Amino acid sequence: MPGTTSQGNAYPESAPTQPVSPTDTRPSVHAGRRVLQSAEVDTWEASVHAATQAINKLHQYNRDTGQRGRSFTLPITPGREATIPVWSGRTEWLRQLRHHITHTTTGQAALTTHSISIERTMAVATAHAQFADSTTGRGVTASRQLIAHHAGVSLSVINRARRVLKTLSMGVELERGRTLRTHEYLAAELHHGGQQHQAASVWALSSPKHIVDATPPPPQRPPRPRRTRAARRLARHRTRPQQSTTAASTAHPQATGADTLSPGTYVPSHNLSLRSTHQRAHARPTTSIPQPRPLHLQRAAATLIARSPVLARGHIGNICDTIKAAGIDTTRWTGDDIAQTLDRDTTQRGWTWPTADRISSPVALLRWRLTHIDWTGPSPSQHRTAANAWRRREQHARRTAIHHRNAMQATPEQRESALAQIRRTLRHTTHRRVDLR
8 A cells, every 4th residue: 555664664665566575685676776675674773772772871870970070980889988987178177187297297207208298288188179079078080180280289299199198098099090991981972072081080088087086176266246336436435535514504404304305405515426427427538449459469469379378368458468568569579489489588597387277367477577588689580581581592693693604605506616616726727837847
């Protein structure tokens, strides 16, 4: 019948009307067009079904392994995370780590064994904490290159700092980074649509019980009493010397012992606080609008805070004012220059920077340190700029000399002409000698 299919054929019946045996897998040709037979259609459908099942399995694999973000992360062995204690929070975990690498023999021995300083260890730990889950401290799947970029250190420093975390049991490598297997490569392409051949290690940051017990609690600052504006005004009024009201009482006897809310009450004007009147408020001299700090000063302060995380406890405006008060010209001195000079001055004096828990006022310490350094000379950036300019002039002079030398070299035609002239001169001289004989 027209418009129907027969023998499992996916196309409308337009082939010859003679019956086709189901066991006949040979393709037939009608009017120059190849018509698929039943066995070929079944094979194609089976291939499509198998591919669909494989894609569904990859989707389920991504859901089971908790894939998120813009990269594929290695799946964690079931039950592996259950044996690792969660951390105490980002700030508390960093405080615990700093205490143990500065006050315990185990932490100091770990730094000595792996040849890394306290500042670099804390910088790497801070970068790890940025990528960790805020509740559990797990899920650190960032690559070493990304962590090194955030910490401002090299890859070798990342490796040494991770060994310190392993030694203190405050960092656990759940899965080692490796090359993806075939099904993982396909799952990664299905997850984010790109090609990914490598996966970074999976880390978990932990606060073990012995670390928590050995860390002293943070110092508690007494709450500062807050006084409302009305309380401050009342206190100023009570401490102000009161003037005699005898003359006012004589001139206005109704003011004595009368209710101040009474319509006939007269309140002497000299007993009113001029600070609270609208006339006083409008009569105050208008203050000039504060101008924003220069952009180069803000950049220098931000860079200095990034190089010294302990300064982040203070407001960046205080850091800007401290740099300006020290007489530092931030058009010449960058934040890196200031940090580098502070480190060099510390080394020359044989000092060491105190730990964060021992600094009660980082801004005051910075102000004191800056006042003991001469900032009038050229900055390291200016030294580098001058050295680069001198190097470029030297390279330019060298290239000019080479170009002049190459330009002064004789061409093959010039050399051939000179040799011909020499030969003619020699022949002429030889003939003259023969003639003289």
